[in-house]
Amino acid sequence: MLTGKHLVFVGGDARQLEVIAYVTENDASATLIGFTQAKRTFADTQLGELAENVFAAADALVLPVAGMENDGRVDTQFDADPIMLTEAHFQAMRPGTFVFTGIARRVLTEWCERYSLNLVKLMELDEVAILNSIPTAEGAIAIAMQETEITLHGANVVVVGFGRCGQTLAHKLRAMGANVRVCARYQPELARIREQSMAPFAMKDIDHAMHDADIVFNTVPAPVLSAAVLRSMPRDAVIIDIASKPGGTDFRYAERRGMKAILTPSLPGLVAPKTAGRIIAVSLTRILANADEEEAQHEEEDLWT
Amino acid sequence: MLTGKHLVFVGGDARQLEVIAYVTENDASATLIGFTQAKRTFADTQLGELAENVFAAADALVLPVAGMENDGRVDTQFDADPIMLTEAHFQAMRPGTFVFTGIARRVLTEWCERYSLNLVKLMELDEVAILNSIPTAEGAIAIAMQETEITLHGANVVVVGFGRCGQTLAHKLRAMGANVRVCARYQPELARIREQSMAPFAMKDIDHAMHDADIVFNTVPAPVLSAAVLRSMPRDAVIIDIASKPGGTDFRYAERRGMKAILTPSLPGLVAPKTAGRIIAVSLTRILANADEEEAQHEEEDLWT
Numbered sequence: 307m308l309t310g311k312h313l314v315f316v317g318g319d320a321r322q323l324e325v326i327a328y329v330t331e332n333d334a335s336a337t338l339i340g341f342t343q344a345k346r347t348f349a350d351t352q353l354g355e356l357a358e359n360v361f362a363a364a365d366a367l368v369l370p371v372a373g374m375e376n377d378g379r380v381d382t383q384f385d386a387d388p389i390m391l392t393e394a395h396f397q398a399m400r401p402g403t404f405v406f407t408g409i410a411r412r413v414l415t416e417w418c419e420r421y422s423l424n425l426v427k428l429m430e431l432d433e434v435a436i437l438n439s440i441p442t443a444e445g446a447i448a449i450a451m452q453e454t455e456i457t458l459h460g461a462n463v464v465v466v467g468f469g470r471c472g473q474t475l476a477h478k479l480r481a482m483g484a485n486v487r488v489c490a491r492y493q494p495e496l497a498r499i500r501e502q503s504m505a506p507f508a509m510k511d512i513d514h515a516m517h518d519a520d521i522v523f524n525t526v527p528a529p530v531l532s533a534a535v536l537r538s539m540p541r542d543a544v545i546i547d548i549a550s551k552p553g554g555t556d557f558r559y560a561e562r563r564g565m566k567a568i569l570t571p572s573l574p575g576l577v578a579p580k581t582a583g584r585i586i587a588v589s590l591t592r593i594l595a596n597a598d599e600e601e602a603q604h605e606e607e608d609l610w611t
Numbered sequence: 612m613l614t615g616k617h618l619v620f621v622g623g624d625a626r627q628l629e630v631i632a633y634v635t636e637n638d639a640s641a642t643l644i645g646f647t648q649a650k651r652t653f654a655d656t657q658l659g660e661l662a663e664n665v666f667a668a669a670d671a672l673v674l675p676v677a678g679m680e681n682d683g684r685v686d687t688q689f690d691a692d693p694i695m696l697t698e699a700h701f702q703a704m705r706p707g708t709f710v711f712t713g714i715a716r717r718v719l720t721e722w723c724e725r726y727s728l729n730l731v732k733l734m735e736l737d738e739v740a741i742l743n744s745i746p747t748a749e750g751a752i753a754i755a756m757q758e759t760e761i762t763l764h765g766a767n768v769v770v771v772g773f774g775r776c777g778q779t780l781a782h783k784l785r786a787m788g789a790n791v792r793v794c795a796r797y798q799p800e801l802a803r804i805r806e807q808s809m810a811p812f813a814m815k816d817i818d819h820a821m822h823d824a825d826i827v828f829n830t831v832p833a834p835v836l837s838a839a840v841l842r843s844m845p846r847d848a849v850i851i852d853i854a855s856k857p858g859g860t861d862f863r864y865a866e867r868r869g870m871k872a873i874l875t876p877s878l879p880g881l882v883a884p885k886t887a888g889r890i891i892a893v894s895l896t897r898i899l900a901n902a903d904e905e906e907a908q909h910e911e912e913d914l915w916t
């Protein structure tokens with residue numbers, strides 16, 4: 307529970323509405339900045355101004371997954387204009403105040419350090435990233451179903467990378483009845499792939515996995531699907547690249563060879579904003595609630611020492 | 612192999628191109644009517660006219676999945692106009708000639724009987740319908756991913772019906788990590804559902820399965836999702852009705868209650884025309900090739916008696 311906590315939300319998309327709903331269900335109060343056009347209503351919340359006293363009263367500032375640009379801009383789906391934060395807003399917050407964001411650019415990191423704010427980059431937490439890989443995988447699978455003329459069932463699919471997203475994607479593809487091969491760099495990964503009844507290929511042999519591939523999913527944010535690798539694939543193979551921009555595919559060469567290659571946008575907020583928001587909300591709430599318990603524990607320890 | 616066989620294809624969609632490719636790979640020759648705008652080319656095929664001698668030379672006539680309307684119309688995606696068959700075309704065919712179609716309306720059935728043609732309704736064959744349920748299920752799952760704000764993983768889904776499509780859909784949903792409940796009519800089905808680690812509900816208790824459903828898939832072509840059943844669902848549950856038209860949902864009431872309910876079109880040709888075409892091609896080829904073997908066997912028997 308977050309009884310007595312006050313959170314300030316600045317901007318965001320449909321996911322943030324789920325976070326607001328969850329924290330207010332957990333008894334927190336909230337001030338919402340950049341939400342004038344949001345249609346949902348929540349208990350114990352108010353629309354707020356970009357004023358220093360609002361920030362001074364916060365136990366936590368909650369930014370969107372994309373965080374704050376280096377010029378202070380925070381995007382919102384629920385207002386005509388983006389919100390412009392300044393250093394003064396951060397200076398106004400009490401030291402130790404939590405600042406939740408998905409990712410943090412340079413200036414956000416600097417301002418949080420300068421004013422001793424407790425910056426939490428949610429998308430870098432393993433627990434969040436692993437759960438987030440589920441909507442990512444489902445989104446990639448939905449795209450594969452739309453963009454190919456075949457079923458996943460019985461298709462030869464290759465997953466490049468066996469990290470958080472690669473594992474989830476490989477498991478779900480295998481569950482759908484696809485013939486799954488996975489390319490990974492390290493021997494323990496290759497052993498784990500084999501243990502899970504999929505076909506492992508070392509990254510250096512990536513082209514060996516490709517000659518009869520129907521669909522190739524890339525999860526590695528490095529140029530792994532080079533022109534040479536693309537050339538080893540059937541021309542009608544479809545490439546779905548879910549690695550962060552600019553992806554790991556030589557898109558120029560793919561186009562030149564007439565291959566369909568798709569760089570997907572960030573999928574969780576797109577295909578399952580409610581689930582993706584809930585994932586963020588649960589971790590954020592746990593961190594904020596635990597901080598209290600830890601503090602209480604320290605106080606108790608203080609009491610007896 | 613279909614060596615020496617000559618097939619006449621009349622109309623169709625992308626699936627039919629797969630059938631043409633498959634039978635010609637199996638050494639058949641073919642005449643194509645209604646394919647002037649098809650971009651693919653095939654070995655040993657020619658574009659043909661709607662002339663009686665073309666039909667007289669056929670070992671098999673291949674109609675599209677939708678078959679022939681009662682006025683003789685056959686739709687094609689690869690010509691500006693539909694093709695108009697007449698009784699004379701059927702009269703011209705040799706008795707015993709195969710006529711393959713997906714489904715058969717009244718007049719097609721009558722003409723085939725009148726001229727002793729061997730009508731095969733492919734979509735009524737269990738082997739075809741079971742395999743066809745795979746692209747159907749994948750299509751329904753893709754729609755569910757698009758039309759909801761949550762992941763299938765962890766979602767409460769209800770599958771109504773445990774026939775050919777219901778089974779496939781339930782298996783794939785469970786494989787994707789959903790909590791699957793299945794409504795079925797008969798006790799052996801309910802036992803099989805339980806055996807497969809899903810939650811069974813008798814059709815008469817269908818509303819008991821619904822109170823916390825996130826997504827409901829209907830596969831039963833009867834009014835099972837009545838207003839009363841819809842009223843037992845959460846208002847934000849999404850209904851995906853894959854039963855043949857008009858589906859099994861009270862769409863009027865669903866709209867009145869503000870619920871999202873989708874009657875899907877025929878999914879296999881839409882989401883996986885290549886796989887769906889291959890399913891048809893394999894069965895068609897097997898039937899046509901077996902007929903020969905059976906005939907040869909009869910001839911051999913004739914030889915020795």
